[in-house]
Amino acid sequence: FAMDMRQERISLLGLGSMGRALAGALIGAGHEVTVWNRTPGKAGELVARGAREVSSVEEAVQAGGLVVVCLLDDASVREALAPVVRGLTGRDLVNLTSGSVQQARELAGWLGGRGVRFLGGGIMAVPSTVGTEGAFILYSGARDLFDRVAPVLSPIGRPQWAGEDPGFAALYDMAALSGMYGMSAGADHAVTMLHAEGGDLETFKRAVLGPWMEQMLPIIVAGADPSATVPEEYNPGMQAVGLETILAASGEAGVPAELSGHLRASLWRMRRAVDAG
Ligand code: FVH
Numbered sequence: 001f002a003m004d005m006r007q008e009r010i011s012l013l014g015l016g017s018m019g020r021a022l023a024g025a026l027i028g029a030g031h032e033v034t035v036w037n038r039t040p041g042k043a044g045e046l047v048a049r050g051a052r053e054v055s056s057v058e059e060a061v062q063a064g065g066l067v068v069v070c071l072l073d074d075a076s077v078r079e080a081l082a083p084v085v086r087g088l089t090g091r092d093l094v095n096l097t098s099g100s101v102q103q104a105r106e107l108a109g110w111l112g113g114r115g116v117r118f119l120g121g122g123i124m125a126v127p128s129t130v131g132t133e134g135a136f137i138l139y140s141g142a143r144d145l146f147d148r149v150a151p152v153l154s155p156i157g158r159p160q161w162a163g164e165d166p167g168f169a170a171l172y173d174m175a176a177l178s179g180m181y182g183m184s185a186g187a188d189h190a191v192t193m194l195h196a197e198g199g200d201l202e203t204f205k206r207a208v209l210g211p212w213m214e215q216m217l218p219i220i221v222a223g224a225d226p227s228a229t230v231p232e233e234y235n236p237g238m239q240a241v242g243l244e245t246i247l248a249a250s251g252e253a254g255v256p257a258e259l260s261g262h263l264r265a266s267l268w269r270m271r272r273a274v275d276a277g
Contacts, residue, residue, distance in 0.1 A: 007031055008152045009065025013057060013080055014097070015042040019070040021127035022096070022156050027051055028131070029155035036060040038080070057084050066149060067093040070123075074103040081111075089115040092145055094153065096121040096137070100174065101167035108141055108166035117145045120166045122173025125157050136160045140168035179224075182262055183213065189250065189259045196253040226269075236273035243267040 007030050012023050015037035023046050027033050033051045035043050036059070043053040054060050061067060061084045071077050077097050081088070093116050095107060104120040111118045118141050125135035135157030139146050143164060150159035162168040187209065194204050223231070243266055250260050 009063060010034070010068055010152070011036070011060040011063045011065060012068045012070065013037075013060060014070040014072075015046070016070070016072065017127045018096075018123065018130070020046065021130040022068065022070055023051060024049070025131035025155045026153075031152070031155075032065070034060055034063040034065075057081070058087065061087050061091070066152065067091060068096060068153070069093065070096045073097060074099040074107065077107065078110075085111070085114050085116070092117045092119075092149065094119045094121055094139070094149060096123050098122070098173060098177075099170055101171045104140075104170040105165070105167040117142050118166060119145050119149065120169040122162070122169040122176075123157070124160075124173070124176065130156050132157075138162045138169040138172050140164065140170075141166040179221075185259070185262045187213075189255065189262065192255050192259055193250055193253045196255060236270040240267060240270040240274060243270060 009032045010026055011034045012019060012026070013036050015023065015035055019035075019037070020042065023033055023035050023043075027046060027049050033046070034054055035046055035051050036054050036057055037043065040053075040055060043051060047053050052063070054063070057080050067088065069077055069080070071080060074097065077095060077099075088111065093111060095104070095118070099107070099120075108118045108120060119139045120141050122138035123130075124138060125132070129135045136159070137153065137157040138160050139150070140162040141164070143161075146159070146161055153159060162172050165171075190209055191201060191204070194201060223234075243263055247260060247263050247267070250263070251257075
């Protein structure tokens with residue numbers, strides 16, 4: 001990433017798959033990284049590369065510098081930070097744990113009330129893509145803090161500003177993940193149906209599903225607007241019939257109904273478009 005990199009002291013809380021990937025990228029960029037994880041024993045490789053492992057959140061906070069949190073969920077963040085929140089006064093904290101918009105706003109309020117400068121984050125990467133060209137990280141909250149830490153954290157992914165509302169990084173993150181899980185549900189359903197009917201999975205994935213999804217992705221993203229009318233080209237009446245056919249084919253193949261929720265959601269939208277004329 002073409003950013004002016006300063007070396008910084010960073011304390012990272014959480015060494016799950018994502019935390020380890022983040023720590024690796026930050027160490028690789030020359031930052032002085034202190035790591036903590038609830039369950040010890042996950043820092044071996046990071047320590048070998050220069051990280052300092054500590055056994056309590058308190059020690060991690062005492063190391064000074066920027067605090068970066070990447071735990072399972074909002075409850076684990078609260079649990080980890082509650083005992084040390086007083087020691088965080090005057091410090092900068094970036095939370096990269098996935099959570100809801102409301103959780104991010106409440107966390108910002110809780111920490112802000114104790115004099116902690118806060119950015120909420122959303123990681124648009126998976127562990128294996130952290131630090132690669134496509135990876136980007138959404139941040140929202142204190143703009144001056146973003147300006148300061150964006151170059152510092154750029155080794156994990158291109159920093160992308162999401163706004164002053166501390167919940168907006170979470171909002172974009174949750175919404176983008178919803179899109180991703182929609183695609184993933186579609187792919188799961190597709191290969192289950194293919195498998196059930198005896199199709200060749202490898203050929204299907206390489207020569208059909210991949211190229212088809214690639215062709216349609218920009219069209220799907222451009223058309224994603226619940227308030228917009230469905231364009232004539234996509235004739236909602238035809239699409240509703242098409243979706244009923246796919247659902248029937250899925251039933252004939254014995255695919256569990258739980259896997260076809262995305263088809264029923266699309267059918268609902270097309271029927272509404274038909275009803276609305
Ligand atoms: N991995 C991914 O692909 C996605 C990509 C997008 C962003 N997500 C979010 O990143 C957060 C961390 O995900 P992760 O992949 O590191 O998750 P795990 O490997 O399951 O590690 C979970 C860590 O959280 C610690 N932890 C859990 N509960 C507590 C608690 N009550 N107190 C303190 N720490 C807790 C856990 O510690 P341990 O089980 O090893 O002791 C791990 O360090 C997450 O929000 C994703 O949604 C990742």
